[in-house]
């Protein structure tokens with residue numbers, strides 16, 4: 056229901072200089088009139104749209120906070136409705152009191168993402184832009200931010216629209232021919248339509264090739280550091296984070312649980328996971344840690360397999376190697392500053408992995424090579440320079456584009472096989488519907504509600 060007025064705190068709760076309470080809906084101005092008083096007692100209806108006004112939030116005669124009040128008049132607001140934003144002082148009490156007062160005056164507490172959902176329902180933005188707003192808020196690195204902002208600006212929507220136009224003009228032509236049976240669908244026309252659909256497939260393919268890169272920039276590369284106890288896994292995590300996050304000791308079995316942190320390597324987001332050294336153990340706590348390490352391996356995109364160059368290859372290294380089948384692995388031969396017992400060639404021969412980097416975490420040797428290794432493994436060089444382009448970063452978008460591509464390919468096949476025009480029209484309508492899922496045009500209410508429910512409160 057869009058006829059009610061919603062309110063939420065738009066900023067993080069806690070102590071800060073400013074906290075923003077946002078109201079949207081038909082009663083927004085009426086509520087503002089009741090709770091806001093300007094120092095010169097100017098009547099609310101004298102304030103212009105798109106202005107910021109100094110004054111007080113009042114409950115009857117009682118002043119609750121000194122604020123700045125912004126007025127946005129429909130349809131030129133974030134939601135497309137009348138919107139009021141109150142910049143309160145950022146303590147939890149002024150905000151709580153202001154919220155209570157607004158609720159008492161007839162607004163309802165907004166659901167997560169409800170402001171953005173209204174912007175979508177009122178046609179201010181399409182669904183891909185709405186989703187990009189959330190990606191922008193949760194962007195992990197500068198490069199991730201580039202991808203999100205290009206979507207917010209509607210660059211993805213524009214690409215989808217280009218393909219949509221190809222489909223719609225083919226569909227219009229076919230339907231006209233069906234409606235007027237006297238008009239024959241001539242060979243030249245068939246060829247023209249086929250060519251335009253091929254162009255559509257090509258555009259879709261081009262977009263789809265960006266999905267791997269887009270996903271990495273949006274979600275990060277889940278990278279797990281594994282190895283037997285005491286090889287220097289936690290030391291490596293601390294070094295890459297530049298902080299003493301994990302406990303490091305010379306006692307094997309120091310790390311008992313997995314530990315997850317985010318880092319950025321040349322703008323590529325990575326979720327770095329430190330694990331308990333994997334070995335046979337009777338210690339109950341350590342045993343659970345080892346199980347978790349194994350699970351972390353399964354769930355990760357990239358493994359940093361750490362070996363200790365000052366100790367020879369043993370059964371524990373071998374057991375871990377066997378867990379890494381089918382994974383992207385970079386082998387790190389650590390403790391290069393000590394006398395070396397295990398050589399790079401030996402490791403390459405035993406493991407079969409050619410990407411073996413000799414490092415010393417403690418002496419800071421070759422850690423830049425590790426960064427290069429990660430970039431190389433993921434063919435990310437290109438990505439760093441491409442982040443301004445439109446990249447598909449959302450699995451839902453990828454699936455819809457993939458489905459639309461299949462529909463277009465079916466249409467082309469059916470044209471080639473001389474099938475009736477009605478059948479081709481069905482393929483094209485399906486393609487149109489699948490493309491519309493990206494922008495939200497053809498999604499049902501249930502799915503749209505589900506998507507917005509994942510947004511944060513107040514957005």
Ligand SMILES: Nc1nc2c(ncn2[C@@H]2O[C@H](COP(=O)(O)OP(=O)(O)OP(=O)(O)O)[C@@H](O)[C@H]2O)c(=O)[nH]1
Pocket residue numbers: 282283284285286287288289290291302303304305306307308309310311330331332333389390391392393414415416417418
């Ligand atoms: N000489 C030398 N010592 C290192 C290096 N990296 C780590 N160490 C030492 O190795 C010991 C173990 O380091 P950790 O980082 O705790 O090892 P871990 O792999 O996390 O060990 P567990 O948590 O027990 O599995 C510590 O004393 C570190 O200071 C290195 O490059 N050179």
Ligand SMILES: [Mg+2]
Pocket residue numbers: 288289290301302309310330331332
């Ligand atoms: Mg450790």
